Amino acid sequence: MRSPRNPVPAARLREFIETEAKALGFDAVAVTRPDAIAEAGPRLGAFVEAGRHGTMEWMAETLERRAHPNALWSEARSVIMLAMNYGPDENPLALLDQRDRAAISVYARNRDYHDIIKGRLKTLAQKFAARTGADVKVFVDTAPVMEKPLAASAGIGWQGKHTNLVSREFGSWLFLGSIFTVADLGADAAESDHCGSCRACIDICPTNAFPAPYQLDARRCISYLTIEHKGPIPHEFRAAMGNRIYGCDDCLAVCPWNKFAKVTREAKLAARDDLATPALAELLTLEDAAFREKFAGSPVKRIGRDRFIRNVLIAAGNSNEARLLPLVETLLVDPSPLVRGAAVWALSRLAGQDAFDRLRLAAKEEDDDVNAEWMHALEPA
Incomplete structure (x- = not known):
């Protein structure tokens, strides 16, 4: 010393x-x-x-x-x-x-x-x-x-x-x-x-x-x-x-x-x-490379793309913006189960019943957490 x-x-x-x-x-x-x-x-x-x-x-x-x-x-x-x-x-x-x-x-x-x-x-x-x-x-x-x-x-x-x-x-x-x-x-x-x-x-x-x-x-x-x-x-x-x-x-x-x-x-x-x-619409489209580029030098980058998109999907579900539905639907088949699960919730908030049922029946989901999201969305509010 x-x-x-x-x-x-x-x-x-x-x-x-x-x-x-x-x-x-x-x-x-x-x-x-x-x-x-x-x-x-x-x-x-x-x-x-x-x-x-x-x-x-x-x-x-x-x-x-x-x-x-x-x-x-x-x-x-x-x-x-x-x-x-x-x-x-x-x-x-x-x-x-x-x-x-x-x-x-x-x-x-x-x-x-x-x-x-x-x-x-x-x-x-x-x-x-x-x-x-x-x-x-x-x-x-x-x-x-x-x-x-x-x-x-x-x-x-x-x-x-x-x-x-x-x-x-x-x-x-x-x-x-x-x-x-x-x-x-x-x-x-x-x-x-x-x-x-x-x-x-x-x-x-x-x-x-x-x-x-x-x-x-x-x-x-x-x-x-x-x-x-x-x-x-x-x-x-x-x-x-x-x-x-x-x-x-x-x-x-x-x-x-x-x-x-x-x-x-x-x-x-x-x-x-x-x-x-x-804009939520822009953020929902970010793949990993684009996410890293956009948030280079920012503390946001530290949570990673999947957690970030999870958060954006929650915001989309709260937005009452039906125009975000196509972007949410795309994320139902995202490689990340975390993202797919959040997309299910956003879908349940933005889509009409017929559209939701159609997408639910078409889903071939194997992840337990994501399937739990589908089941939760079917429960009465």
Whole structure:
């Protein structure tokens, strides 16, 4: 472990960090200590114990390291928390009324933020290490770091009733990253909770994913269902998904603190024109190669074409757009059982009884899950 050489006063180091961070495009920077979130570990343990993490086994596997930042690096004495604003130009809730269009979560409408932020974190960490001689380590989301509690303890914001970070300057639209260091930089004061009696984020959730304020059941969350969940979407949530095909911004977008948010984010975080309001008809035609090309560099690419088309078919089934029927019918013979099963559900929502019966009798399906979809579609509503 390299301790700082010729120690520089913490105040001067903080000024250096803030100047360099702003030059790199970060909108907020603050410092906390690795042991500042002692209560986060037990809360995470209770979340996993209750099974609310769903099929995200990695959360259980990394529980100990995630709950205690020093378990990742025992020598760390300070955690520099950084945030980047990705607030949208328009209210994303408006898109939910355009049922022939797909709603992609605001954060995923351009380049993968992991790539953008990690590169800049590394640049800042290298400059800090060169100036101080102190060891540093960089983390952004993919590592088992509880960024939101750390950011709250550093004073960047507070964890709202939707469990996401809320900032008085940027609302609910912040990407987070962290730099751990052996240098002692002191600590900023934690931000207090400013949610008050508001429960807008809880009440708007289409699938009732919040059992109580400040608690999330991921198994009911549309973001989890469309991104992390690998199998068929449970029937009870399909209608509630509407046209949300990747993630869900409802609880973020409805937060009253967004009215104070500054839309200052850079072009790389602005929505690509083709991902702002993509047509379901176009997305339903994507084969694997076209899917990979369209979403190159986007976080959407990580779920793969089959899960993506599954989500688009749910949106098609909710669209009331009969003109999508030919595209849905084509997907009844897709190589992926996951896609075929979702196509059956979309067909049952869009086709008349005669057309549905004709296609059902013509189907030569051997997959049990897909046959279960056909049988479910025959049950009375």
